[in-house]
Amino acid sequence: MGRRSLRLRLLVTFGLGAFILSALFASLTYFGVKHLLISNQQQTDLKQSYVNAALVRSTLYSSPTELSDLLKSIQKGTDANVLVQTHGQWLARSNKASTVDVKQTTITIVAAGHATEQTLDANGRIVFVVGVPIPAVETQVFEIFKLDSLEHSLRLLGLVLLLGAIFTSIVGIGGGIWVSRRTVRPLEEVSYAAALIAEGALTTRLQVNRADREVQQLTESFNQMVSQLVQRLERDARFASDVSHELRSPLTTLATTATVLQQHREDLSPAGQESLDLLVADLAIFQSLVEDLLEMSRSDAGAVPLVMETLSAIELVHQSVRSASRRHGLAEPPVEVAEGVGDPLVLVDRRRFERVITNLMDNAHHYAEGAVAVRINLQGNQLAVNVDDAGAGVPGDEHEQVFERFFRGRAAHDRGMARGTGLGLALVRDHVRAFGGTITVNESPDGGARFQILLPIVQSEHA
Secondary structure: OOOOOHHHHHHHHHHHHHHHHHHHHHHHHHHHHHHHHHHHHHHHHHHHHHHHHHHHHHHHHHOHHHHHHHHHHHHHHHOEEEEEEEOOEEEEEOOOOOHHHOOHHHHHHHHOOOOEEEEEEEOOEEEEEEEEEEHHHOEEEEEEEEOHHHHHHHHHHHHHHHHHHHHHHHHHHHHHHHHHHHHHHHHHHHHHHHHHHHOOOOOOOOOOOOOOHHHHHHHHHHHHHHHHHHHHHHHHHHHHHHHHHHHHHHHHHHHHHHHHHHHOHHHOOHHHHHHHHHHHHHHHHHHHHHHHHHHHHHHHHOOOOOOEEEEEHHHHHHHHHHHHHHHHOOOOOOEEEOOOOOEEEEEEEHHHHHHHHHHHHHHHHHHOOOEEEEEEEEEOOEEEEEEEEOOOOOOHHHOOHHHOOOOOOHHHHOOOOOOOOOOHHHHHHHHHHHOOOEEEEEEOOOOOEEEEEEEEEEEEEOO
């Protein structure tokens, strides 16, 4: 499962937060304003109802025949429907008035001599019904106010609040984009710089340009950490180089002495001969260790620059295999080129590539009874050089560890076998990486181990 992006999380947080806050504010505003407007309108209509009821009472006293004209004028002036009931009979009503809008419970309450008011939903429209009794003439006046203008205002208010919520959400998303960029950019720069440093670009540093205090502190701490790391690596490399260099002279003396002793081997007792054999074997390992340490320290310090050349890969592998076999007395394995490989070219340092092949063949010689073949094929746009042996193979849990410095697998701890220094394969990986390639260990078709080198092809000239 992939990790979620910090930038996306910030963006969603700001956008969702802005939407929730704006929606909450809009809802509270809408319902608050709606309640306030309806209450104010009802108070106004209620006062108007009592005034109109007084006019009805006066008309019934003085000129009952003019009641219809009065109701029409009330309807025209207040945009309300008026109904008048006397002794249980509807005496008069305005043009658009309907008894359907008045509930029976309202009629009963007003007939009992109590004024009442109700807010009703009539076919999706809000109406405000006011009932006022006139006991002197046993009459009840019902006035129905339709809140159409108020509903229109509320719809406009709702639309404005909705647009405001959408606009606020967009602003929140925009703010999230701005904040996420400003927040994540320093982390991305640190990540990119750390990746470059991990690849060997130890001169990489972060730039401080008008940064915030926290970012500036992070940048300065990161640069200081890298500087201290580089100093420690350089100090360790110089130490290893100095120690290796100082050990070469006494080792040369010891090797010369061991050679002289070998010439007089027959003069020694059996115990002395056995001791001499152990001394010579350990001295060879010690010499190899010193040479590997010296080369590794020079490589880490960049004291020996790469001499990169564009070479024929097939010819280079043949030469490297022959050179390793003759120089170290190893059995020369056959070089097998897969069909269709042609004559690809690779960009490498010739001396270091020969060292890579030599170390792999020497590793096979010590732990797998020698390399059985060096097989060359293509994998996409890369050249694969496979050094196969027929030994016991490398355990799966050691496939990565065998390339670590000073790591020696289980086979190396067998006293019955020649012991290595644990640096040969580490040097191989460092050299291959310097060529822009990779090296892995897998199972060989012959049942042993396969060390596979993948190198980018510069140019391919097919036969």
